[in-house]
Amino acid sequence: MEAVAAPPKQPPPLYFVNRYVDWGVIGGVSLLMFLVLQSLFWTKGPSLLVTTRQEWAWTIAAWLSWVVNWPHFSATNYRLYHTKSNIAQYPFTAFVVPVLLVIATWAAFAEPDGVAPYLAKLFIIWSPYHFSGQSVGISLIYARRAGFQVGKLERLALAGFIYGTYIMSTSYSEVGKDSYPYYGIQIPRLGIPEQFYTWSKIGMYAFGALLLLLVIRWCIVKRRILPPIVLLPAAAQFIWFIPGGTIPNFYEFVPMFHSLQYLLIAWSMQMKERVDESGAVPTGGFVFGESARWLVINIAGGSILFFFLPKIAASAGSPPMFAEGVILASVQIHHFFVDGVIWKLKNPKVSSPLLVNIPDLMRGRPELARAPA
Numbered sequence: 001m002e003a004v005a006a007p008p009k010q011p012p013p014l015y016f017v018n019r020y021v022d023w024g025v026i027g028g029v030s031l032l033m034f035l036v037l038q039s040l041f042w043t044k045g046p047s048l049l050v051t052t053r054q055e056w057a058w059t060i061a062a063w064l065s066w067v068v069n070w071p072h073f074s075a076t077n078y079r080l081y082h083t084k085s086n087i088a089q090y091p092f093t094a095f096v097v098p099v100l101l102v103i104a105t106w107a108a109f110a111e112p113d114g115v116a117p118y119l120a121k122l123f124i125i126w127s128p129y130h131f132s133g134q135s136v137g138i139s140l141i142y143a144r145r146a147g148f149q150v151g152k153l154e155r156l157a158l159a160g161f162i163y164g165t166y167i168m169s170t171s172y173s174e175v176g177k178d179s180y181p182y183y184g185i186q187i188p189r190l191g192i193p194e195q196f197y198t199w200s201k202i203g204m205y206a207f208g209a210l211l212l213l214l215v216i217r218w219c220i221v222k223r224r225i226l227p228p229i230v231l232l233p234a235a236a237q238f239i240w241f242i243p244g245g246t247i248p249n250f251y252e253f254v255p256m257f258h259s260l261q262y263l264l265i266a267w268s269m270q271m272k273e274r275v276d277e278s279g280a281v282p283t284g285g286f287v288f289g290e291s292a293r294w295l296v297i298n299i300a301g302g303s304i305l306f307f308f309l310p311k312i313a314a315s316a317g318s319p320p321m322f323a324e325g326v327i328l329a330s331v332q333i334h335h336f337f338v339d340g341v342i343w344k345l346k347n348p349k350v351s352s353p354l355l356v357n358i359p360d361l362m363r364g365r366p367e368l369a370r371a372p373a
Contacts, residue, residue, distance in 0.1 A: 012145045013357035014227055016268045023229060025264045026138065027236030030257040034239050037250045057249040064256050070302025071295065072259035073331060075266045076338050077305075078298060090341050097337045105330045109318055112185075116326055120182050123329035125170065128241065130336045131258050132166045135233040137343060138261060141354055142230045148218060157211035162234050164204025169241040171197040183325025208238075233261070265354065270294050272356040284362040305331050 015022040080086050080094060087094045108116040136159050143150050150158070174190040175197060181187070211234070215226050240254045274290050275282045306328065313323035 012355040013360065014142070014145050014229070016264055016356065017358050019229075022264070023232070025260045026142075026229060027232040027257070027261075029260070030236055030244075030253070031239060033253065034244050034247075034250055037247055038243070053248040053252055057252045061252045061256060064253075065306070066303065067299060068256050068263065069259045070306045071298035072262045072266070072302075073305055073335050074298040074301030075263065075270075075294075076335050076342065077301060078294075079266065079270075079342055080338050086342070090338075093338055093341050097334060101330050101334050105326060108326045108330075109313070109316075109323075112318075112322060116185050116322070117179075117187055119333075120185050120325060120329045121187050123332050124182065124187065126336050127332065128166045128170060129163075130339065131237065131240075132163045133340070134258065134261065135162045135237045138233045138265065139230060141265070142227070142233075145355060146227045146230050147222075148215075148226055148230055154211070154214050157207050157214055158234065160207030161204060161211050162237055164200065164207055165238050165241040168197065168200040168204050169245055171200050183328070184319060184321045185325050208234075267291065267294065268356050268358055269354060271358060271361055275361060282361040287358065287362050 080090065104115070104119055108119045139158055139162070140150060140155075148154075171192045174192045175194055176189050177191040179186040179188050211231075215231070219226055236257070240251075240257065244250045244254065271287055271290060274280075275286075280286050309331070310320070310324040310327045313327050314320040316323075318326075
């Protein structure tokens, strides 16, 4: 009997959907918007864009929150709570964290001057850190898809640059010991010395330079160009936090850009898991139907979290703006906790579906959609 050589493994597809969708959602749209607004700044001066948000920006951003920002929070809760196995895997996050946050929220309403500022402060400090973790994670996903080997030095350079944008921007905003308003809550600054901001800026650029040198070395050794989308999340976050932070009309949309990234990954993973769980033939109709169901669930869930909960809290007697600020902070802190455990790439249940390709699913080609772990 002749030995038959095993066919070579199919390499993971580079994109979740295709180059246009992935590039646009992962950072391309945000970079384009920044260039447009920055060009207006160059031609019409700082009075147009730098001083305050304009009505068109916060109006559009508010409407988009219903279908992008809020559903991305709901998608996290849905992923944790929609199966018993997920709940059993993370019992502390599923049960204990919500109870602790309910207590903290109650305390914030009971002590609006003593507790609420610190609950809101925790959210404000944690939020850009959470953005950074997502940017690192998405970069690692595309690096794996592209065959870019991320060793300890590469990971250090990537994380150092991305988290450097967080440290630099946060330290800049936390210089001094005055306070600033957040939904009517006065938030104390940390009083970080100005020198720390300067050194964080140097460190961020140093890690960025190291990352580029490692990428160039890889390109020379492999004799091919690294797909730029591997570095797009890092480039996008740099624009969001550093130059984009000076343009309020642009910065208004940064949470939406972050949410778009998240929804692409979460949606792709949800489709792959639904195919595996149901045993259904993965056709275009199946993917469309499951996508619509998932989107409706998360639009409804986001509306409950960010529209109805603040109104319920305000109906108990708190000022509406204060109630909204406290609820928004609590809901997002819960999101940060949950997100920190459900996307661990070392877990095969997470890492393998993260290599899915949606067009292959829709064509009923699970042998390609199920990329090697």
